[in-house]
Amino acid sequence: MKARVTVTLKAGVxxxxxxxxxxxxxxxxxxxxQSVRQGKVFDIVLDDLPQDKAKxxxxxxxxxxxANTVIENYQIELL
Amino acid sequence: MKARVTVTLKAGVxxxxxxxxxxxxxxxxxxxxQSVRQGKVFDIVLDDLPQDKAKxxxxxxxxxxxANTVIENYQIELL
Incomplete structure (x- = not known):
């Protein structure tokens, strides 16, 4: 199964x-x-799992x- | 106006x-x-423009x- 994780800087950082x-x-x-903020995106392929377990x-x-959770937010999408 | 650009490596790279x-x-x-592929995401704030001009x-x-278009793909989303 495929997932995308997007990691972006927290506001104010x-x-x-x-x-x-x-x-x-x-x-x-x-x-x-006006502004540009750069983040990271990870495309991950996992062995099949129930969605809640994968998340x-x-x-x-x-x-x-x-993610460095002190300064970054992350968003998980199951594709 | 806001946009997100996602830049990922082309398949095979x-x-x-x-x-x-x-x-x-x-x-x-x-x-x-099984695999992880890392890319970049840019959150861009632009002065207001008609959507086609912004794109x-x-x-x-x-x-x-x-993007380095030799090895990378890019995706543009107007938010």
């Missing part, structure tokens, strides 16, 4: 990477870009490895 | 980062993980900066 991208976009003449396992994966 | 994550998950006793601009941003 500074994103120097995003700032650098805004600068680069500006130097490429893209006007009107629980994926949540544990996020809590332990995929 | 090796993902050493993803492989390392599979190994780490295994060492954390997560069983049944065109975002496509250009991907082509020029946000």
């Amino acid at each position: 500074l994103d120097p990477q995003g700032k650098a991208i805004v600068g680069a976009l500006d130097s490429l003449d893209f006007k009107g870009v 629980k396992q994926l949540t544990e994966m996020c809590e332990q490895l995929l | 090796l993902d050493p980062q993803g492989k390392a994550i599979v190994g780490a998950l295994d060492s954390l006793d997560f069983k049944g993980v 065109k601009q975002l496509t250009e941003m991907c082509e020029q900066l946000l």
